Amino acid sequence: MQSQNLINVITDALPNLNKSETKVAQVILSDPDAATQSSIATLAKKAHVSEPSVNRFCKRFNATGFPDFKLRLAKSLASGIRFVNRNVDPDDDVASYTPKIIDSTINTLALVRDKISHTRVNQVVDKLIQAKRIYFFGLGASGSVARDAENKFFRFNLPVSSHDDVLMQRMLASTGGTGDVFFVISHTGRTKEVVEVAEIARRNGSTVIGLTVVDSPLAEMCTVTLDVDVPENTDEYMPMASRIVHLVILDVLATGVTLRRGPDFLPHLEKIKNSLKPTRYKNDN
Amino acid sequence: MQSQNLINVITDALPNLNKSETKVAQVILSDPDAATQSSIATLAKKAHVSEPSVNRFCKRFNATGFPDFKLRLAKSLASGIRFVNRNVDPDDDVASYTPKIIDSTINTLALVRDKISHTRVNQVVDKLIQAKRIYFFGLGASGSVARDAENKFFRFNLPVSSHDDVLMQRMLASTGGTGDVFFVISHTGRTKEVVEVAEIARRNGSTVIGLTVVDSPLAEMCTVTLDVDVPENTDEYMPMASRIVHLVILDVLATGVTLRRGPDFLPHLEKIKNSLKPTRYKNDN
DNA sequence: TCTTAAATGTAGTAAAATTACGTAAATTAT
DNA sequence: ATAATTTACGTAATTTTACTACATTTAAGA
Structure with a gap:
């Protein structure tokens, strides 16, 4: 790997x-x-060799030259790199597993940042902008992601709902049609019930957006898929990073929609924000 | 601080x-x-300034010169993390706002990683280990965090539930007692209803854990508080990072509990994992 | 408007890194 | 063992890069 120390x-x-x-x-x-x-x-003096020897040494390690080598060395020395890619050990204490878990999440997000298709994001934002109604579907851990999405997207003054009940999902999918967007979230992309629901919605002419895994059965069923290539965690101790990734991607989409709505829409968001003020103790923002 | 990015x-x-x-x-x-x-x-050419200007710029930031400055910059860039705290502009396109949002989330997580109190995490894990029952409470965006927590913690073979209904929360808080843990999640720490519920639970002898903001009314009401010092976002376009932070902290806590349970507990987790296999299309992990 | 200070650029200089090339050492074959 | 060939290493020249001293411009204050 390139990021190897x-x-x-x-x-x-x-x-x-x-x-x-x-x-x-x-x-x-x-x-x-x-x-x-x-x-x-x-450095050459310290090592009792000639300058070109140092230079050749640097090039041996795939640096373009000495300055580039120093740069890479500096990166390896940075404090932030500590726990990168390391798993939680059964005998880790708090001070060890806490940063490991957070770092692992950070790494996953960095990966997604570099790999996510902007074209796809744009396509999905398009679909969401055009939607007359949006349904967020998810089961298990993706259920709370769907719920969070509802909490974000209702602000756009659209009928939005989230569902984690398979029967409810089926019924809604079968009654949907043009203008309806079904936003299906799945960590694996292979849960049968979820794939079937997507199929039903698709057959009825609805737009189906998938937030799931590349090349999964669900991905193939969708109108547009935001496929995230998050490394599967084999480690028992490591939490599922995909939830976090999905939430952040929904943040990105919500931002995309807000921007498309233009500045005229901001007062509406402000209004929602202010509506909560009376529920709070003073000294609030 | 010297290690400041x-x-x-x-x-x-x-x-x-x-x-x-x-x-x-x-x-x-x-x-x-x-x-x-x-x-x-x-660099001077790119910035349309003279070379000495670049050099002076470097010295202003306590570097001995340009190469030293690059070195320090490289360290800041280590581990793939771009700490840039740029805000989303109204005229940003996908390629701009997508990395901005993800980077901002990463930045917040890195902050939490460096600031979170390991002692507190340990204390909370203690309480969770000792719990006979755990209630996760949250309203609004914290509601889905609570729900996600339920989905994680039921695996520990404990009665666990999540609630986003204020009345339900009050009733449960008033019937609780020793052995019950109320895990209260709040982005602001100042929502009256939430603080009141915490107070009720506390009065009845339950353990109240707060996942919220430093020095907030809620924080003061809790037995133990995991106070996160996430910068408030004033920008309309920027999503709330605290949800993500809360989820990740719950990951950390769940890992803490798993580790305390010891290796004998792993088969139980494995069993839960396997229970989902029949619901999926083949070629799964 | 004049004076003064700060900011920025020009041009020259010094330092650093790289290249080309030559010599020495080591390896292989005879 | 020795010649031939390859590999390792260094010297010196070249090029690139960074820095300094000083001049000019711009802005601020009186």
Whole structure:
């Protein structure tokens, strides 16, 4: 993997290096932080090798040159990198598992940020803008995602509802038609009931949007799919990141819709916000 | 603070910079990763300023010079996290607002990771382990967080329920007692109804756990509070990050409980996982 | 409007990194 | 063992990059 820690890479490569490269490696490993702040000349001196040797050393590790190498070394040294991609151990204490779980969520989000299709997002926003009515469907953990989505989207002055009852979902899907958008959320994309509901809705001419996994049965059934390629967690201790990802994607969609509505729509949002003020103790925003 | 992220520092300083420095800042913030790989000349060209201006800019941020500045920038960029705290503009397109929203969520999570009190997390896990029964309470957006929590915690073979009905919450709070844990989730910590419910539960001898804001009326009412110091979003376009944070904290708590239960408990979790297999199309995990 | 200070740019200089090339060491084949 | 060939390493020149000193412009204050 590209994001593998440079220091580990160097340590691993140590036995395969030749004389002068080993000298350079040792100097860097003995004080990587100092290395990031030295010039090629001082480093060469410290390692008792020539400058080009240091340069060649850098290129061996896929850097374009010495400055690039230092940059990558600096990134490896950054504090934020700590727990990246590490799983929770059965004997971890709070101070260990807390950042691990949060970091793992952060990494997943970063992945989604870089991979999500903007075209698709746009298409979905299009559909949501055109909708006369929106239904959010989800079962299990996706049920609360659907509910959260309802809480976000009712603000757009549209009939919106969320459902986690399979029978209810079937009935609604079969009564829907043009102008109705069924927004189906599924962590696996393979739950039979969910796929069937999507099929029913589709057959009746409704728009079906899927927030689910690439190439899943559900994805194939939808008008547009926002397929998220979140790595499946095999670890028992690790929580499901897809819920979080789905929520954030719904945030993105809601923002997309708000922007399309234009600035004239903002007072309406403000009104909703203010409606809650009397329910709160003072010193509020 | 020294470990403060350079990008945040630049963003904060933005209003105090003079013309050419602002130009430089904008170019760097718009693509920090590119900045770390450019020479002072190319950066100066991009920002339409002279090279010494870039150099002065770097020195203003306590760097010894341009290379040192790039190094520090690189560290801030480590682990794929862009800490940029840019807001969504009314005329942003998908490609702009999508990463902005995800980055903002990531940024908030990173903040929580560094600030959350491990002692408190431990205390809450203690209480949850000892609980005979757990009620998750939340209104509005926190309602779906509560529901998600229920979906996670029922796996521990405990009577668990979630409620978003104020009357129901009051009744349950007043009938509770020792061994009952009321887990109250609130974005603001100032919703009167919620604070009252917490008070009722507390009076009846139940344990009240708050997932809410520091120094809020709710926080003061609780046996233990996990107070999250998530920056309030004033921007209309920006989604509420606290929901996500709350969900992730609940992930952390659930993991804490799982670990305390020990390895003997894993087969039980496995059983629940397997129970869903028949509901899915094949080729599943 | 003049004075002064701050901001920015120009041009020259120094430093750093890279390349081309040559020599030395090591490896292989004879 | 020694010649041939490859690989490793260094020297020196070149190029790129960063920095400094100073000049010019712009803005602010009197």
